[in-house]
Amino acid sequence: MVEQPRVAVVGTGLIGGSILLRLHAVHPDVTGWDPDPRTRAEGRERGIDLPDELADAVRDRDLVFLAGPLPSLPETLLTVAKHSGEHCVVTDVGSTKGGVARFAVEHGLSGRFVPGHPMAGTERSGLTSADPTLFDGAAWVLCPAADGIVPFRMLVGLLVNVFAARVVPMSPTVHDSVVALSSHIPHLLAGSLAGAVSGSEIRDAVLGLAAGSFRDGTRVAGTPARRTADMLFQNREQVVRQLGQVSAFLDGLADALRRDDLDALVRHYRRAQGLRDALRDRDLRACRQEFPTDGDHVAELAYLLELGAAGGYLTGCRIEDGVVTYVGHRPATADPA
Amino acid sequence: MVEQPRVAVVGTGLIGGSILLRLHAVHPDVTGWDPDPRTRAEGRERGIDLPDELADAVRDRDLVFLAGPLPSLPETLLTVAKHSGEHCVVTDVGSTKGGVARFAVEHGLSGRFVPGHPMAGTERSGLTSADPTLFDGAAWVLCPAADGIVPFRMLVGLLVNVFAARVVPMSPTVHDSVVALSSHIPHLLAGSLAGAVSGSEIRDAVLGLAAGSFRDGTRVAGTPARRTADMLFQNREQVVRQLGQVSAFLDGLADALRRDDLDALVRHYRRAQGLRDALRDRDLRACRQEFPTDGDHVAELAYLLELGAAGGYLTGCRIEDGVVTYVGHRPATADPA
Incomplete structure (x- = not known):
C-alpha cells in the first residue's frame, strides 16, 4: 500500500474535475488529462498539471481515475494500462x-482495475461546474475482486480520507440492478x-x-441528453427489468x-410513504x-459484499501487522441472520 | 373593495397555517379556526385569535380562506357562507x-366565492411546519368569474401585496388539466x-x-398518504387522461x-432536456x-384567462376612477397572435 499515492485523473468533466480539484487541494502532486484542449487550459489556470498527452499524465502514477464518457471507457482503460506501470x-x-x-x-486487468461509481453528480457538466466537495458524505461504490483486494483496500482508505465518501462494496451485478432503481429509473x-410536457398543448x-x-x-x-442516454443504454437490461416493478x-x-x-389509493401511498420514512x-x-x-480473502469478500447488499458502507480501512481492519456501518434493521 | 380586509383562515395546517402566520405578521386583526383543539392552542401560543367555534371565527370577517382537507371543502364552504355576512x-x-x-x-355562492390554489407546499404537514414565507414568489391560481370579478380583483391585490405571490388567472377546467401535469402526475x-422500491428484494x-x-x-x-390520495382522487379524470401522454x-x-x-434514446432526451431549458x-x-x-367584464375575463393559459401571471391590480389596471407578465415566446 502506498502512503500518499501519486494520482492522475483522466477525463476532467463534472465528476473527474471534482475528483481532480479535491485531490489537488490535499496534495498538489496530481495530474489530469482531458481530450478537450480548452478544458486542459482551464485546469492549468487553476495551477494543476495537465499534460497535452494522456501517456504523460499517467506514466509514473500509482493510481488513475477514469472519468471520461461511458462509451470511451474500455478503450481508455487499455490505453492507460499500456502507458502506466504494472503496479498502477x-x-x-x-x-x-x-x-x-x-x-x-x-x-487480464482485474488485478489492478477496481470498478467504481460515486453516487454524486448534478444535471450540470464540465470542469467549470466541478466542485471539490461533491463527494462529501456521498456513497461511492467499489467492486472488490479476489485478485484485486489489495488495490481495493488502498482505494477505500483514499476515498474515505480524501473525499469523505462512504464506500459501498458491491459486486458489479448487484450494483447494476440497484442503480437501475436508485438512479436510472428516476x-x-x-x-x-x-x-410529455414538451409535446403537450398546455405546455x-x-x-x-x-x-x-x-x-x-x-x-x-436537464442533464445533457447524450450523457443520460449513454447511462441508460449501458444498463438497459437491468433498467428494463426493474422498470417492470415501477x-x-x-x-x-x-x-x-x-x-x-x-x-386502494391510500393503501398504495402508505407503502410509498413508508419507503420515504425508511x-x-x-x-x-x-x-x-x-x-x-x-x-x-473469501471471508473478507463475503463480508464486504454482504455489507453493501444490506445497505451498509465502509468509513475506514487500516492495515497493520498482517491484519486489515474495516470500519463498517450496517442498517440496524438489516443485521445478518 | 376593502382597504385592509379583516381575514379569517379556516383549517390551519401547513397551507392554512402559513397563510395565517403571514397575515398575522402584517396585520394582527386576523382570526383562525381548526377542528383540532391542540392546533388552536398552538396558534394561540403564537398570539393569534383562534375561537373554539368556527362561527365565531368567521362572523364579522371580510374574507375567509378555506384550507381544510379537500373532502371537507364543500360542507365547510356552506357553513362559512351561513355564518359570515353577505359581503364576505x-x-x-x-x-x-x-x-x-x-x-x-x-x-348561489359564485358571486362571493373565488376558487384558488397556491402552488406551494412541502411534504410536511401541520401548523408546526407552517412558514409565513411559503408563498413568496409562488404561483397562486385564482379562477375569476363574471359575477365574481369584484372579489377576484380584491384578492389579486391581497395575494400580491401580502404574500408576494404571482397570481395566475385560470378557468377551473384549464387549471385542473394543467395541475394534472404540473403537480398530480409528479x-x-x-x-x-x-x-416499487418498498416491495423490492433489493430495497x-x-x-x-x-x-x-x-x-x-x-x-x-413522503407527503401524508391520505392527503396525496385525496388530491389525486379529486382530479382523477384529468390525471388519468394526462397520464396517457406521460x-x-x-x-x-x-x-x-x-x-x-x-x-432514438438521445432524440427523446433532447426533447426532455429542451423542456428543462425552457x-x-x-x-x-x-x-x-x-x-x-x-x-x-367580457374583455377583462378574456384577457385574464388568456394570460394564465399562456403561462403568464399578475403582480398588480389597482382600481382608480372607474378603471382597473392589471400588471401582467407574459412569456416572451407566447405573445398572443
Whole structure:
C-alpha cells in the first residue's frame, strides 16, 4: 500500500474535475488529462498539471481515475494500462459496472482495475461546474475482486480520507440492478414527464404552474441528453427489468383512480410513504471487522459484499501487522441472520 | 373593495397555517379556526385569535380562506357562507377547482366565492411546519368569474401585496388539466418509484445508494398518504387522461432501450432536456392592461384567462376612477397572435 499515492485523473468533466480539484487541494502532486484542449487550459489556470498527452499524465502514477464518457471507457482503460506501470491501480466512475468489470477480466486487468461509481453528480457538466466537495458524505461504490483486494483496500482508505465518501462494496451485478432503481429509473421517469410536457398543448401553462413537485420530478431531465442516454443504454437490461416493478405500481395507482377506489389509493401511498420514512429514519450501527491480509480473502469478500447488499458502507480501512481492519456501518434493521 | 380586509383562515395546517402566520405578521386583526383543539392552542401560543367555534371565527370577517382537507371543502364552504355576512368573500386553497367551482354555482355562492390554489407546499404537514414565507414568489391560481370579478380583483391585490405571490388567472377546467401535469402526475410517478422500491428484494441496497435523482424523484411520496390520495382522487379524470401522454413517452424510452436504439434514446432526451431549458430560461415581459370597472367584464375575463393559459401571471391590480389596471407578465415566446 502506498502512503500518499501519486494520482492522475483522466477525463476532467463534472465528476473527474471534482475528483481532480479535491485531490489537488490535499496534495498538489496530481495530474489530469482531458481530450478537450480548452478544458486542459482551464485546469492549468487553476495551477494543476495537465499534460497535452494522456501517456504523460499517467506514466509514473500509482493510481488513475477514469472519468471520461461511458462509451470511451474500455478503450481508455487499455490505453492507460499500456502507458502506466504494472503496479498502477486504475479505477473508474462509470454508472454501470458489469460491462467494464468483464472487459477488465478479459484483458487480464482485474488485478489492478477496481470498478467504481460515486453516487454524486448534478444535471450540470464540465470542469467549470466541478466542485471539490461533491463527494462529501456521498456513497461511492467499489467492486472488490479476489485478485484485486489489495488495490481495493488502498482505494477505500483514499476515498474515505480524501473525499469523505462512504464506500459501498458491491459486486458489479448487484450494483447494476440497484442503480437501475436508485438512479436510472428516476432519470427515466423525469425524462418521461419533461418529454410529455414538451409535446403537450398546455405546455406553456404547465411551465407557469411548475412548483416543487414538477421541478424536483424533472430535474435530472436537464442533464445533457447524450450523457443520460449513454447511462441508460449501458444498463438497459437491468433498467428494463426493474422498470417492470415501477410500471406495475403505477398501473395499480392508475387502476385505483379509474375504479374510483380511494381506499386502494391510500393503501398504495402508505407503502410509498413508508419507503420515504425508511429513507429518512435510517439508523446505522458502526462495527469493526478484521481479516488477515494474506490468504484467499473469501471471508473478507463475503463480508464486504454482504455489507453493501444490506445497505451498509465502509468509513475506514487500516492495515497493520498482517491484519486489515474495516470500519463498517450496517442498517440496524438489516443485521445478518 | 376593502382597504385592509379583516381575514379569517379556516383549517390551519401547513397551507392554512402559513397563510395565517403571514397575515398575522402584517396585520394582527386576523382570526383562525381548526377542528383540532391542540392546533388552536398552538396558534394561540403564537398570539393569534383562534375561537373554539368556527362561527365565531368567521362572523364579522371580510374574507375567509378555506384550507381544510379537500373532502371537507364543500360542507365547510356552506357553513362559512351561513355564518359570515353577505359581503364576505370566500376563497379556498384546494388542489382541484372544477368540483368546488360547480358546487359554489349550484349553491348561489359564485358571486362571493373565488376558487384558488397556491402552488406551494412541502411534504410536511401541520401548523408546526407552517412558514409565513411559503408563498413568496409562488404561483397562486385564482379562477375569476363574471359575477365574481369584484372579489377576484380584491384578492389579486391581497395575494400580491401580502404574500408576494404571482397570481395566475385560470378557468377551473384549464387549471385542473394543467395541475394534472404540473403537480398530480409528479406525485403519481414519485409514488410509483417509492412504492416499487418498498416491495423490492433489493430495497435495502437501493436505500444505501439513494442519491439526488432518487431523493428528488421520490420526495413528494413522503407527503401524508391520505392527503396525496385525496388530491389525486379529486382530479382523477384529468390525471388519468394526462397520464396517457406521460406513459406514451415512457413507453418510447423503454422501447428504445429494448431495441438497442441509442439514437432514438438521445432524440427523446433532447426533447426532455429542451423542456428543462425552457423552464430555466423563461423570459417574461411586464405590461399593463386597463378595463372599466363596470360593464359586462367580457374583455377583462378574456384577457385574464388568456394570460394564465399562456403561462403568464399578475403582480398588480389597482382600481382608480372607474378603471382597473392589471400588471401582467407574459412569456416572451407566447405573445398572443
